[in-house]
Amino acid sequence: MPEIEFREAIRDALDEELARDERVIFFGEDVAIAGGVFAATPGLYEKYGASRVFDTPISELAMTGAAYGAAVTGLRPVLEIMFGDFLALSMDSLINQATKYHFLTEGRYGVPLVIRSVVGAGGRFGAIHSQMPVSWLMGIPALKIVAPATPADAKGLLKASIRDDNPVVFFEHKRLYSIRGDVDSDEPLELGRAHVVRGGDDVTLVSAMKGVHDCLEAADLLAARGVSAEVIDLRTLRPLDFATVVESVAKTNRVAVVEEGPLTGGWAGELLALVTEHALGDLDDAWRIATANSPIPYSPPLEDAFLPGPDRIAAEVLARP
The missing domain is CATH 3.40.50.920 (Rossmann fold)
Structure with a gap:
């Protein structure tokens, strides 16, 4: 199979999971009509329509609350927070609601929510758009944090994240979007395996x-x-x-x-x-x-x-x- 870029692997994973499960929806700032500010999601809006792929206002707090609500009412939302620096605005819905729901319902219900977010320095974006917010989230029980390095892992781990029944934060390093690599499988990869x-x-x-x-x-x-x-x-x-x-x-x-x-x-x-x-x-x-x-x-x-x-x-x- 020919090599593809990291950003293409992300797009392919989203495309295949949207096609596989009608409960999957995808939304965030400029992800639909514009295809994402890092060109990772072109064509999904045209293929799946505005009810499943749509743009949002610039409010990370509102977006995360909407994603949580969608997840507990039968959908499997994938939310893009454009820059991980602004995950602080998502914290209440993510930490106090989404990651606690499975525990508070004694395991009866999950929250199949994925937050994709761009992170990392080296791109000349400055102090407020270049942070690596992993340490903000490491102490949160029931939250998975995914951090791929290759196109193959980006695709396989994103598919696994979307199929997971509880919250996943999926980090994408901005300096990896243009790297190329073989992606020879359409299957999800196991989360938690180095x-x-x-x-x-x-x-x-x-x-x-x-x-x-x-x-x-x-x-x-x-x-x-x-x-x-x-x-x-x-x-x-x-x-x-x-x-x-x-x-x-x-x-x-x-x-x-x-x-x-x-x-x-x-x-x-x-x-x-x-x-x-x-x-x-x-x-x-x-x-x-x-x-x-x-x-x-x-x-x-x-x-x-x-x-x-x-x-x-x-x-x-x-x-x-």
Whole structure:
């Protein structure tokens, strides 16, 4: 099958799930007539009509409330929050309503709601449109957080998210939309299962989304210096597949977790805590490679230096004792 772009994989997953299940609806700002500001959803409005694919006013609070209401009354909404920075406006409906409903109804009812949202820095969008809000959501029980790195995973994980019976936040890194890759399956992928994308013996590099590609480039740099790095793509950040990481650490004895997000309070720290609890006897070294505890700079040179790219990852591995 020919390679397709990440954005095409997202569009194909939505198209196939809209066709598969008439209960699926899709809405958000500029997703219908304009086809999305990142050109990820063209043609869906024309194919499925205004009752199933439609644009909304600029109100994340109202959109999320409408999505929650649709989910508890028999539909399977997919909502696009254009930038993840504005998920703060969705928090009440998402956290206090959608993620609690299954618990409060003693498991009788779910909330099949997916929120797609664009995240990440490096695109010169400034401090208020470049954040990585994963850490805002990591402590929310019953919420799944999906973070694909490739077109194949984007398609398979989005299809799985739409079929899930409880809330999923699906993050799409803006710097991945134009990457290309093979997509050779129309089947959903299992949520909560990491993937070893490169084998190695000396150190384990763990990341998600754009960070996976940075780790793979860093692994090439390290290989030139005689260091064999194993690279793990987590694919979902809640739940975390720490078992795959533990298995790798048993072989390499060293692990670096690469997170595009502030060092304090991030998912990298949670993953290292789990690895330490379950594999302390195998660990010789463990650390985080993240961003500084500051807003994201707008200046291109400062933004590039702010992010944990391949050169920094390789340099940190080589600098460890």
